[in-house]
Amino acid sequence: MRLNRRLFLGSAAATGAMIAAPAVLGQARPRLVVIGGGAGGATCARYVAKDSDGAIDVTLIEPSEVYYTCFFSNLYLGGFRTFESLAHRYDKLANDYGIRLIRDMAAGVDREARVVTLAGGETVEYDRLVIAPGIDFREGSVPGWDLSKADIMPHAYKAGPQTQLLKSQVESMREGGLFCMIAPPNPYRCPPGPYERVSMVAHLLKEKNPSAKILIVDPKPKFSKQALFEEGWQKHYPGMIDRIGPDFGGDKVEVRPETMEVVIDGDVQKVDVCNVIPAQKAGAIATAAGVTDDSGWAPVDPHSMASRVDSNIYVLGDSSAQGDMPKSGFAANSQAKVAAMDIRSQLIGSKRFPARYSNTCWSLIDTDDGIKVGASYEATDEKIASVSSFISQTGEPADLRKATYEESLGWYAGITADIFG
Template identity: 75%
Template sequence: MILNRRHVIGTGFATAALLSAPMVWGQAKPRVVVIGGGAGGATAARYLAKDSAGGLDVTLIEANPIYTTCFFSNLYLGGFREFESLQHSYDGIAAGGVTVINDMATGVDRAAKTVTLAGGQTVPYDRLILSPGIDFRDGAVPGWSADEHADIMPHAYKAGPQTQLLKSMVESMPQGGTFAMIAPPNPYRCPPGPYERVSMVAHLLKQTNPTAKILVLDPKDNFSKRALFEEGWGRHYDGMIDWVGPEFGGGAVEVRPDTMEILVEGEVQKVDVCNVIPGQIAGKIAAIAGVTDDSGWAPVHPDSMKSRTDENVYVLGDSSAQGDMPKSGYSANSQAKVAAMSIRGELLGSKVFPAKYSNTCWSLIAPEDGVKVGASYEPTPEKIASVESFISATGEDAALRKVTYEESLGWYSGITADMFG
């Protein structure tokens, strides 16, 4: 399936004329507050404002005035994109009728239906959407802390300065040096992401530091698109990449940031760059709001993305525990449209269609060597369930891989237009 801007934008459920109900004159507009301006939150805010035709008071709370996409940031690491191409403003969303507040949400009072901001402001809501992305699990990698060590051993799994730092470190590696990645346990943001990153780092090193080595220490027995990545690594970067699974110590790793060492089952390995991608949980505000469970994620109703804890709260994207969908930008965008439709139905009496979801994750292995995996999904009483899936095949010809890569470029243009207007 070829995806482009028209396809992404066309996945809205209907036009504003069909879905919106007229407001009663003199009646206060229902208030929807969205926390988090990424693929889930930005899409939800924009669609709520657009498809309600002014019938809803929509506020988007996002700490950063410029959003840097985590998806496609690996291509910046590989030298295929400029950093600025990943950055997007909220001007289009604001122009579409959304009140954009650049501040940090620090509290949620679900009884009073208010959100508290770091600046002291209190924002009331009738419905609240939480789409804060990820945070890191404390102690996930022994010896490493996001607060203390991210400038020495960057995670670069929240795009922005961390992404730039990691690239500068790779570019400054000594000839023949070692790049190490500590891969995360399931579940985590963008299942193919760490392995696309390995590919992009290998591409960069092949140009500038061809005798360098890449060591991947992984707590998982398997990973997304493994056969495709390993085929590509053998074809393009033969002898450069070593993947170490849990059987050989990949799940028993400690780091020493101050000395740039990693310990694998007690054996010390000196490295030049270490990319630590730790275990993950829902963005902090979801826990503050009291909608997460012992897993660290926020359970939701599969037919609406509504929190299982509070009927007035919705949780989108990476933070949600919803079933089979991967934690990806495409998933969050898809879920946002379902949630926006549900909220319009509750607050404006608009028609609510049966929920359907979709996702595709593209990865670039080498120049014009793109692969993908994806599925369509439907809600069941227990979870969002995969009903049909696809994946690139090993052994595909170069022409097809080029088309797949070009398809991903069209998707990026489409989804960012869909998010930001």
């Protein structure tokens, strides 16, 4: 089925269906505070504000004026999208849905007092809190690299200036140079993302620097859509891409940004561009709020996305430890609607339906060669569990792959409208 904007928004409306209870006359509106304006946080803020019809006071805390989507940012690297097409503003959330926007960083959470402290010193009280800060990186996960080296060896795994920097570096590579990616260990944001990125860098190099090479240094024995990517690389970029997995030292790597060297199990490799994607964990505010565990992620109730530590707090998207769903924009958007429904039920007594989740991850390998993987999920007491799944197949005809890519374009238009209004 072709997923277009109308169908996406229609299914979203069905997922978020509710019956609002009227607020008591003269009673102060209950307060929802949302930290993080990405696919999880902005969706949840919008759905609570929209479907409560003003009965809930909604505040969104987000330091950035413009949000750049990580999903589809690889297509910018490959030359299939402009950087501006990734940019989305919050104006409609404020103007159309009455959401209060605070452009600041959340610095701390007092769970007992139900107060968020901002970096600027302001405090914001809440009745329910949503934490959706995305990812942060694990210090020391790639020896020799930290955030101070990101201007030399960019991560580009938080979209924005880092994405532009990485593209500029690839475009400026010497003829016949070497692009190296240090892939992350599980779990991390967007399982197919690094390998779509390799595809898009290869597409760019094929046009501008066809004798260049790509080296993937990977700590994982296997990766998402591996057979599909490897088939595509052989078809579109033969001889350009090599991958070193843990069997050959891919899990024993360090980098030397000052000399542009990568050390793989003791062997030194000179590189021209190095994209370091470190190991990841929940955004720092989740840890500051005390809702993460030893894994670095935040365990949640699969039926509601409420924290297992504090039922007044919900953790959405990449930061959550919820079970079988991947960390993706689609997943965060899906989880946000379940959380929004539960929050409305808690605060104004609206009807609550059983939680249902879905996800699809599209990837582009080359022009009109799109692939996808996805699943539907249900909530159990233990986790969000996959109940059915699908994946593109190797050897698919070109017209199907083109249709898959076009489907992804419809999805992007639909989900960004669903998130930002």
